[in-house]
Amino acid sequence: MSDGFSRDELVRYGRHVSIPEVGLEGQRRLRASSVLIVGAGGLGSPAALYLAAAGVGRLGLVDHDLVELSNLQRQVLHDTRAVGTSKLASARARLEGLNPHVAVETFETRLDSGNALDILAGWDFVVDGSDNFPTRYLVNDACVMLGTPFAYGAILRFEGQASVFAAPGGPCYRCLFRDPPPPDLVPNCAEAGVLGVLPGIVGSIQANEAIKWLAGIGDTLAGRLLLIDALRMEFRSLNITPDLECAVCGPEPSVTELIDYERFCGGPLDGADAGPAETEDTEEAMEELEIDVHELRRRVDDGETFQLVDVREDYEWDICNLAHAGARLVPLATLPEAVESFDRAAPLIIHCRSGPRGDRAVAYLRAMGYDNAVNLAGGILAWAEEIEPGMPQY
Structure with missing residues (x-):
């Protein structure tokens, strides 16, 4: 054994250890780290798979849905046999089969303002794989309050976005998007569709950001927004600065506790019931x-x-x-x-x-x-x- 790694682990992580920027020390840091993934769907699937394969010591997953047949076009954690069963049960079996050295914890519940701080507390890094505005703002605000950085990702049709928010000295999600659009003005993936491989690209980027952060290597996307156009295969990075008037991470925050995010993100627009x-x-x-x-x-x-x-x-x-x-x-x-x-x-x-x-x-x-x-x-x-x-x- 070397530095407490078993022979199986040294073989398993050999391609990591051989990278000078990672080495045994970086792999040790990954093994000692913990990541919570919100959502075991399109973005959470590749993020969870690559973080487990990389040897992150403790992985948590939050989800409350069942596997549906329509998920399988992009949610690669699950397979046909899992249709109709809990996403978390399917995810746990897949991740433990991929790497038995990783401790997998599951939270089969809907994340809300009443449980978010308890669930998100104690993790070194968070990956936001949610697909709706209330959860995105909830994850952001909770991470800012807890001082925990998180990897953001969003997808629709052929377009994706990724960043790292709530890092020390960096902007949060609200610095970029102060307020969510009313739900009737925003198509979701079920309505607008999404290219199946796109969440694989964005979720892998989120996992990459988590690994770099935990291993202490490279430059993360903190302070930058990565825009991905899969149809043109173009990437563009934009700088983001902290908003001094941000309601959550600004010097004089007005939001100091988690709120009713469903209400904050709005209900159906009066007079606009028809899409x-x-x-x-x-x-x-x-x-x-x-x-x-x-x-x-x-x-x-x-x-x-x-x-x-x-x-x-x-x-x-x-x-x-x-x-x-x-x-x-x-x-x-x-x-x-x-x-x-x-x-x-x-x-x-x-x-x-x-x-x-x-x-x-x-x-x-x-x-x-x-x-x-x-x-x-x-x-x-x-x-x-x-x-x-x-x-x-x-």
């Missing part, structure tokens, strides 16, 4: 709610009066925007607050990055009586490709 699938149930109806980038350019060139509203986030606006065409930034989350500021008489053109958020915004605005609202088909990416080829893309 796009209910209000735009034919391709013809969809086309009536859109204009293309060439029509927008014509209106700009002709000096027509219209309102152009960008529903992306601040950091996306900083990359590229249509300010020169008169665009105004109204992040999707703030749309209900800004809705009364729009002119009901002038045409209202909404755009986002590639279209989906614009569709949601238009559906909401029309439900609120703005029959003049249309979406820019293809979003700012279509504008960059067809009108301004030199515009930065992401």
Whole structure:
């Protein structure tokens, strides 16, 4: 034995130990570390598998769902035999079979404001594999309060994001997204779909960040947001700075205890019970709610009066925007607050990055009586490709 490792462990982790930056000391640190993974689904599956394989000594998983057949396209912790059974039972069996030297703990419950601090306390690192805004904000706030860094990940269709939040001196999730968008304005993976391999990419990045943090090597994503476009196979990293007015991690926090996150993240919007699938149930109806980038350019060139509203986030606006065409930034989350500021008489053109958020915004605005609202088909990416080829893309 060497440094307390058995012969089996030395063989198992040999490819780690042979890396100078890791070595026996790094592997020892991994073995002495603990990681809690929130969610045993698309993101939690690859993260759990690679952290167990890497030899993290203690792994925790929080989930309360059963394995469904539709999960198996991306949730690689589980197999067909596990359909209908507990995700945590399936995950435990898979992880213990992968590496018996890892202690696996499970919490078969829904994470909420009443149990989050107790469950998240005592772990060296957290991986957030959740798929909804209430849990993301809950994990963030609890980690900030506990002083525990966590790896963030999010996925939809072909796009993913990853970062490390709540690291000492670094920003938290609320520094990037102060407020969540109303649920009726945000499509989930069941509605919009997700490329099966994408959570494998993002979840592996989350595991990579955890391993580097625990082993004390390399540079993590703390202070950076990694944007992944799997369709174009492009990666872009943006710097994030702490928000001095952040309600949780700022110098004068206003949120000092966990709150009712379902209420914070909002319920159904008044007057907007119907989603796009209910209000735009034919391709013809969809086309009536859109204009293309060439029509927008014509209106700009002709000096027509219209309102152009960008529903992306601040950091996306900083990359590229249509300010020169008169665009105004109204992040999707703030749309209900800004809705009364729009002119009901002038045409209202909404755009986002590639279209989906614009569709949601238009559906909401029309439900609120703005029959003049249309979406820019293809979003700012279509504008960059067809009108301004030199515009930065992401």
